Each structure stands twice: as C-alpha cells, then as structure tokens.
Amino acid sequence: MTGSSKARPFLWVLPSILILFGLIVYPLFFSLTNSFRLWNLQTSPIPLGFVGIGNYRQVFQTTPFSPALINTLILAFGGVFIEFWFGMGVALLLNSRIRGTGISRALLIMPTTIAPIVVGFLFRYMYYERGGLITWLLRTVGFPVPIQGMLGSSSTALAAVALADIWQWTPFFAIVLYAGLLSIPEDVIEAGIVDGASGIRMFLWITLPSISRTAIIVIMIRFMQLFNMIDLVLVLTHGGPGTASRTLSFNLYQVGLVDYNIGVAAAMTWLMVIIVTLLINGYARVAFRNWEW
Amino acid sequence: MKRPAYQTVLLNIALIAVMLFFIGPIVWFVELSLRSPTSAFASPPQLLFKPTLDAFRYTFVKPGTNAPQLVSSLVVAIGATLLNLPFSMTAAYALSRFRMRAKAGLMMWYISLLMAPAVVYLIPYFILMSRLRLRGTYMSMILISMTITIPFSIWLLKSFFDDVPVDIEEAAQVDGASFLQAMMKITLPLSLPGVIVTSMFAFVFTWNNALFPLVLSNQRTATLPIGTLNYFATTGVTWNYIAATAVVTMLPPMIIFLVLGRHIVRGLTFGAVKG
Numbered sequence: 152m153t154g155s156s157k158a159r160p161f162l163w164v165l166p167s168i169l170i171l172f173g174l175i176v177y178p179l180f181f182s183l184t185n186s187f188r189l190w191n192l193q194t195s196p197i198p199l200g201f202v203g204i205g206n207y208r209q210v211f212q213t214t215p216f217s218p219a220l221i222n223t224l225i226l227a228f229g230g231v232f233i234e235f236w237f238g239m240g241v242a243l244l245l246n247s248r249i250r251g252t253g254i255s256r257a258l259l260i261m262p263t264t265i266a267p268i269v270v271g272f273l274f275r276y277m278y279y280e281r282g283g284l285i286t287w288l289l290r291t292v293g294f295p296v297p298i299q300g301m302l303g304s305s306s307t308a309l310a311a312v313a314l315a316d317i318w319q320w321t322p323f324f325a326i327v328l329y330a331g332l333l334s335i336p337e338d339v340i341e342a343g344i345v346d347g348a349s350g351i352r353m354f355l356w357i358t359l360p361s362i363s364r365t366a367i368i369v370i371m372i373r374f375m376q377l378f379n380m381i382d383l384v385l386v387l388t389h390g391g392p393g394t395a396s397r398t399l400s401f402n403l404y405q406v407g408l409v410d411y412n413i414g415v416a417a418a419m420t421w422l423m424v425i426i427v428t429l430l431i432n433g434y435a436r437v438a439f440r441n442w443e444w
Numbered sequence: 445m446k447r448p449a450y451q452t453v454l455l456n457i458a459l460i461a462v463m464l465f466f467i468g469p470i471v472w473f474v475e476l477s478l479r480s481p482t483s484a485f486a487s488p489p490q491l492l493f494k495p496t497l498d499a500f501r502y503t504f505v506k507p508g509t510n511a512p513q514l515v516s517s518l519v520v521a522i523g524a525t526l527l528n529l530p531f532s533m534t535a536a537y538a539l540s541r542f543r544m545r546a547k548a549g550l551m552m553w554y555i556s557l558l559m560a561p562a563v564v565y566l567i568p569y570f571i572l573m574s575r576l577r578l579r580g581t582y583m584s585m586i587l588i589s590m591t592i593t594i595p596f597s598i599w600l601l602k603s604f605f606d607d608v609p610v611d612i613e614e615a616a617q618v619d620g621a622s623f624l625q626a627m628m629k630i631t632l633p634l635s636l637p638g639v640i641v642t643s644m645f646a647f648v649f650t651w652n653n654a655l656f657p658l659v660l661s662n663q664r665t666a667t668l669p670i671g672t673l674n675y676f677a678t679t680g681v682t683w684n685y686i687a688a689t690a691v692v693t694m695l696p697p698m699i700i701f702l703v704l705g706r707h708i709v710r711g712l713t714f715g716a717v718k719g
Contacts, residue, residue: 164535170594174590181568249459250456261466264648264697264698268652276683326712368713368717432556
C-alpha cells in the first residue's frame with residue numbers, strides 16, 4: 152500500500168457508519184428519552200410530561216412481557232434445537248450419495264427463499280380448522296385437533312407457529328451443514344476408518360468436531376432470527392389466543408404500532424436492547440473466537 | 445464403502461419423505477392459486493382438478509387490484525439494492541484491504557445490528573418519519589432497508605474481496621497504477637461476481653421484508669405482501685386471491701436462488717461459511 156492510502160481507511164467505512172447511526176442508533180436514543188415520558192399518540196401528537204421509571208413498571212404491569220419473554224425463549228431454543236438436528240439428519244442423508252441427492256439439494260432450499268410472511272399465509276391455509284391440509288392429515292391419523300384448530304387453541308398455537316418456522320428453516324441448516332460435511336478432508340475420514348471408528352462414534356468424534364465452526368455460526372444466526380420472530384406470529388395467531396403465542400417482537404409491535412403507546416413501547420424497546428445486546432455479544436464472542444479478520 | 449441393498453432402499457424412502465415434507469406445501473399452495481374458490485377446502489383434499497387462471501387474472505389484470513403493489517415491491521427492492529452498493533462496497537473494500545485497529549470491533553458492530561430485532565428501531569424511526577412527513581414514501585422504506593442490506597452486504601462483499609489476492613493489486617501499483625486505479629481496474633472486475641451475488645441477496649431480503657412496508661407504506665405505496673394481508677381483513681377470506689398474490693411474491697426469490705446455486709451457503713451465512 153502507498154503511504155497516502157494508509158491514512159484513509161476510516162473515510163471508506165464512514166458513510167456506512169453514518170447511515171446506520173442515523174437509522175438505528177439515533178432513533179434508539181430518541182427512544183431512550185421517550186421511555187421516561189408519558190406519550191400516547193392516540194391522545195397526544197407530542198410527548199407529555201416525564202414519568203420517571205413509570206413506563207418501565209407499566210411494561211410488566213400492563214403488557215404480557217414475561218409470558219412473551221418465555222414464549223420467545225421457548226421458540227428460540229426449541230426451534231434451533233429441532234432445526235439443527237433435523238437439518239443435520241437431512242445433511243447426512245444428502246451426503247449418503249444415493250441417487251437423486253443432486254436435484255434434491257437444489258430444490259430443498261426453496262422453503263427458505265420464501266418470505267416469512269408468505270410462509271404464514273401458506274400455513275394459515277393448511278391449518279384452517281375446516282378442511283386445511285394439516286388439520287385433515289392430523290385428524291386422519293387420529294391426532295385430537297382442537298375444534299378451534301391448531302392456531303386457535305392455547306395449547307397448540309405456539310407449537311403450530313414453531314412448525315411453520317421449522318418447515319422454512321430446516322433446509323437452511325441442511326444445506327449449510329451439508330456444505331460443511333463436503334469440506335471435511337477425505338484423509339480425516341479415512342484416518343477415522345483406519346482407527347476403527349464407525350457409525351455413531353465416527354459422527355461424534357470426527358464429523359461433528361470438523362463442522363463445529365460452521366455449526367456455531369448458523370446456530371447463532373438462526374437463534375437471533377427466531378428470537379426476533381414477528382412475521383409468522385402476525386399472520387398466524389396475532390399472539391393469541393390470549394398470550395399463548397405472543398413473542399417479544401410482536402408484543403412491542405402491538406404496544407407501539409397498534410396501541411400507539413410510545414412511552415411504554417420505548418421502555419420495552421430498551422429492555423429488549425439490553426437482552427439482545429447481552430445475547431449477541433455473548434454468542435458472537437464464542438462464534439468468532441480466533442477469527443481471522 | 446459398500447452398503448447393503450436394504451439400507452439403500454431405506455435411504456431412498458427417507459429422501460422421498462423429506463422432499464415431500466418440504467416441497468409438498470409449496471405445490472399445494474401453487475395449486476390453490478389455480479383452483480376455483482369452491483375446491484379450496486374440499487375434504488378429503490383434492491389433488492387433481494381443472495386449473496384456472498381466474499385468480500391471477502383478477503389480482504393482476506382485471507381489475508388488477510394487486511398490480512400496483514407488484515410495482516411498489518419492485519421499486520422498493522430495486523431501490524434498496526442500488527442505494528446499498530456505494531455504502532457497502534466502500535466499507536467492505538476498506539475492511540478487506542487496509543490494516544485497521546478497529547476492524548474486528550466494526551465487523552462485530554455490523555453483525556450485531558443485523559441480528560437486532562427490527563421493531564426495536566422501527567418504532568422511533570416511524571415517529572421520526574411521520575414528523576418529517578416522509579411516512580408512506582418509497583424513500584422511507586428504502587432507507588430503513590439499509591439497516592439490513594448494508595451490514596449484510598459488508599460482510600458478504602468483504603469475503604469476496606478477501607478472495608482476490610492482494611499481490612495482484614500490489615503488482616499493478618508497482619507498475620505505476622495508482623491505488624484507486626488498482627481497485628477499479630483489478631479488484632472490482634475480479635470480484636464483480638461477488639457484487640452481483642450480494643446484490644441478488646439484498647434484493648431478496650428487501651423483497652421478502654413485510655414488516656417495514658406494513659408500518660411505513662400507505663395505500664399508494666403498499667407492497668405485494670401487504671396487499672395479500674388485506675385479503676384477510678375482508679369478509680369471506682378469498683383464499684385463491686391470497687394464493688395468487690403469494691405465488692407471485694414467491695417466484696422472484698425462488699428463481700434468484702436457483703441462479704445463485706453454489707453461492708447460497710455463503711450468502712445465507714453472511715460470507716462466514718464458504719460453501
């Protein structure tokens with residue numbers, strides 16, 4: 152590099168930093184002041200007085216924040232767990248080199264390409280309580296589908312939302328993990344075979360460690376996407392019945408953009424910022440340890 | 445390794461079941477868009493029927509309720525894809541080529557913005573846009589899409605720039621090319637496929653986003669998924685219109701992913717996993 156170019160790197164990244172600052176960081180700090188103000192857009196176009204930590208108390212007292220947090224954690228941990236192992240199974244199947252795996256791999260990614268909101272439309276159709284495909288299939292095999300349908304019953308709503316996500320994102324895990332499997336060097340596998348490893352032992356001691364880096368990254372990406380889930384909930388259940396399938400993001404959307412309670416929404420925003428910052432930083436530290444930038 | 449015949453048979457059955465599970469629902473939805481309204485919920489479900497294009501005709505031709513929304517979707521997605529490039533290309537290039545003390549920290553900052561829940565900054569953004577009287581404009585939607593496309597593109601583009609050896613660039617500079625010439629004449633053409641791949645992903649992410657237009661668009665600028673969502677609000681849900689508009693929303697990303705082929709893994713993992 153020439154001497155003059157060394158002085159400039161910061162100028163090259165500056166535009167991206169400025170625009171992201173304007174779009175995310177500045178609004179967030181605008182939110183921080185709002186979180187201490189009494190402000191409902193339905194009653195006043197401008198903020199009213201300061202209310203101290205009143206809004207933060209309201210988050211827990213007037214919105215189902217705790218149930219939403221629990222639902223979100225169930226979705227994120229449960230969803231990642233199922234999608235990872237289901238995806239791993241499909242990846243191993245693709246790696247078995249039977250006929251048809253080439254075309255299968257190309258088609259398999261299709262659910263992942265669809266807009267999450269459209270996946271919502273599709274599953275709402277299939278869950279329809281009178282004659283939807285999933286309802287019909289479940290009833291045919293003798294599963295006791297509630298009369299209100301899978302989405303209308305508080306015992307099944309969250310699982311029904313999760314199933315739609317599992318359908319959409321398991322192929323993502325399968326395709327990425329399959330790429331990981333392909334990149335394991337032949338001689339590593341052969342060394343394992345020479346050492347007498349086979350089946351489960353081979354998988355646990357050779358395959359899994361070889362793709363752990365890939366696995367950690369996809370798990371991180373997916374965990375956060377599940378944690379932020381809103382589109383599917385918006386179309387399928389609207390968080391209901393009651394609060395059975397309400398997620399943190401949907402809760403915030405409801406309070407801020409439907410009820411227009413800006414003060415309480417801002418307080419909730421900052422509670423979420425704290426939770427998400429802790430999660431992302433904790434995880435990214437692990438995922439990108441020893442990373443070459 | 446040779447495997448017994450019965451195992452091959454079992455593996456084949458498993459593969460068919462997997463494909464049926466993941467592709468079946470898509471076929472089922474496409475079928476819905478081609479049905480007459482009466483057979484949408486026939487029990488037992490009807491696999492074969494006389495297809496009709498009525499739903500597509502109604503939604504996109506006459507009266508074509510959803511045709512303007514298709515245009516809006518294109519405007520927002522193409523606008524976001526183009527606006528994204530100058531910001532992300534400069535940053536990604538610098539992060540790939542220069543020694544920077546804050547590099548790791550910056551990269552982490554970008555990815556943490558990418559993984560933050562969008563509603564969190566969408567609400568204050570919505571209020572600010574209302575104050576500036578920009579709510580409902582294409583610009584408000586294109587701008588907020590940058591929160592996704594820019595951090596994503598910086599990560600992915602950097603991985604493509606990293607693939608172009610620095611030596612080639614330095615050789616050109618030794619031959620008298622300026623730093624900027626070396627970038628424009630060598631690195632950029634060599635990483636052009638990467639720029640195209642990145643743009644395709646940026647297009648798909650914006651195209652598939654429904655939350656931003658849901659909050660920021662008005663009747664004139666509503667995108668296709670918002671149009672589909674409106675069919676749920678009318679009395680007597682018209683499932684075949686929902687399916688027709690949804691199928692049109694589904695198609696561009698599917699085609700793009702078929703074209704992307706081996707770049708899919710890298711793109712979906714922000715360049716962190718090179719498939």
